[in-house]
Amino acid sequence: MILFAGKEVARVAAEDSPLSDLVPGKITGTVDQWNTSGLENYGNAQQRLFLSPEKNPLARLEVTDGRVLLRDQENAQALHPLIVRSVRGFGMVVYVAFDIDVPPLDDWDSSSRVLEKLIAVGRNAGEEDDSLAGSGVNYAGYQDLSGQLRSQLEKFESVTPVQFVWIAVLLAFFVLIIGPLDFYLLRKLDRFHWTWGTFPAAVILIAVIVVMMSHTLPADSPQMNQLHIVDIDAVTGTVRGTDYLALYSPEIDAFDVKLETKAMAQNNSIPPVEKQFVTTGWHGLPGTGLGALGRASFQTYINHEYQVDTAVTELQSIPVQHGGTKSIRSRWSGKMEVETQPELYADPISGALRGTLTNPFDFDLFEVEIVFDGKVYPIGRTFRAGESVDIFDISDQSQGVDNYYSRYQDGSSKGKRRRWSVMEESTQRIVRQMMFNQSIGGAKYTGLINRYEEFHDLSHVLSYNRAVLVARTSQGNSEYVVDGDSDVALESGKNFYRVVFKVNAAP
Structure with a gap:
């Protein structure tokens, strides 16, 4: 602004x-x-x-x-x-x-x-983002980090996707059977007229293989992956959330999707949030690749209408094609009270973060870091409810943001700096890259721009007397409830919290 x-x-x-x-x-x-x-x-x-x-x-x-x-x-x-x-x-x-x-x-x-x-x-855009803005779609089919996140969420362990190389090998095998193999076999037997039978047999064999693949590779029931990211500003009490749903169906089906708060389930350990604004819609693929939002033309595979219930923010009768996926994203904002305010300040000489930080929630946090002024202070794998840590005690483990997040396992200095893979990164690593994209290196590191969901990037607050607590949790403020003809199994659910604290002047 x-x-x-x-x-x-x-x-x-x-x-x-x-x-x-x-x-x-x-x-x-x-x-x-x-x-x-x-x-x-x-x-x-x-x-x-x-x-x-x-x-x-x-x-x-x-x-x-x-x-x-x-x-x-x-x-x-x-x-x-x-x-x-x-x-x-x-x-x-x-x-x-x-x-x-x-x-x-x-x-x-x-x-x-x-x-x-x-x-x-x-x-707060990086020059490297502008340099990639006009580039074409890469071999992965997207040029934005949001596209990689969506692609990763649509991967299900119980579903084996059909690889292009499999189809190529199957076609080559078919040509080999009806061509050289059939010719040499019939010539040896001196029965060339048998080709009227061997050719249909080859077709039936390939058809059986294809049918077996279509029945064994997909999952037997609908599956879903969920991702929830909650940001809290401790100074103003402002809360915002972004929720993602990837839905897979082995058969053509329609589903009702609704975002509900955990408070409705009487989960007392989750801080209450007064939600003031909620939207739910498609998690579109940015760019001009296959199925992307920027394509000039598109094809409708299922002629089926869905309804929107704005009173309860619900999408009703969402169609999903055979063996297909559908991606949904919700955003909401609200207010909550952060009762535990840490006493954080910047060292007047070194500029390093100092003070005491207490877990602000009534539940445990995992893989916890606090990020301030270009540095990451790793708190540990588990930060229990009510537990406190003196930042000075972990300052010797601090590393630069780009160095920490681009190494193996917790940013250990023993790990080697790894290149970004536009195809194989985990959901957790993609999320953390989006959280501090510019600080980690932006498009120069990932080869992808971060325009579609740039709001996740809080790199800009790190140099303005703000420290960001980042953690993964076993529970979140929201969850998707999906109803269909068959029960939808939750394969993966991940929750991330970020809390922005103000860093005061040195006492």
Whole structure:
């Protein structure tokens, strides 16, 4: 979000204003005359900018939470911040202390360049993502991390997919039987007229093999994989969740899909969340590959209508073709109270994270790390409910984010840095890559962009006095309930939690 507040800054920063929390500091008035050299350099201006004291006041801001990206001058003489970037919840706010839509700024030749830079800063996009944006689909059929996540969720251990090489071998075997093998055998027997019988026999043999494959490779009953990611901002109590469902059916069938909260099941260990916004829809495949959202044409295999019950956020009578899959994604947001607030601060000398962290939940966390300012502090495989840890005690195990997440098993320094595989990565590794994609290396490391679900990436908060607790859990706030003609078995269910804590100044 980009917030321009110059002349009307007093109204924006008022206590009763809904935008007051977005101002990264204290407003102490306005400045009628201010130096524009910093802004001119920022916009690569070819001409000077002459402002009017009445029309172009500058908000005087004392920054208390955020990072100044631009001042009125680019030297020690600078007096006033012009552009400040700060974290709010899970996003970023770029605060601009002047109005760009009034003369002469609206007609200034460099205004467009300033806006382009502000949008790039707000989007937090990496240059490597832009470089891959126009590239074609790779051999995996997707060019976005979201596509790899969807592909991985649609893999079921009880279902053996038919490989292309199997079909190629079967065709080669068929040609071998009806060609050279049939010829040499009949010539040796001097019975060429038997080909009227050997050819149908070869066809029947191949048909039997195909029928056996079609009956033995698929699962006998519908299967589903679920993935749930919950993000909590401890400062504001804001909660958001993203839930994924991959549904497989061995036969043509229709299913009802509904997202329910665990609170309804009276699971007291899960923190209550007051959900204010819930959406459920297809988890589409981004790009222009086979079955992707960007294709200009598509083919309908099943002529079947489904219904949407908006009152309970339910998709009814969703068709799934024979041996096919269907991917669903839900997003929701709400509020909750984080009762346990850790005392975290940055070391004034080394900048390392210090303080004590207590498990904020009433259930155990697994494979726990806390990420801050480009470093990962591994807490351990199990972080029990109510347990506390002194960050200083684990600081000697800390590693850079890119180094930690690109190595084998818990980021051990003994492991070798591994390359990213666009076909074989586990769900857990894909999720953690999406969580801190830019910090781990982005598209330069994975070879995939992260546009479709970029909201998962919290790399931008790590340098703004925020620490992120990352953990896997055995339970989550939500679960999908799927009803069909046959019972749907849950093959895999994974739950991830992230909690964003504010890191205070050193005591």
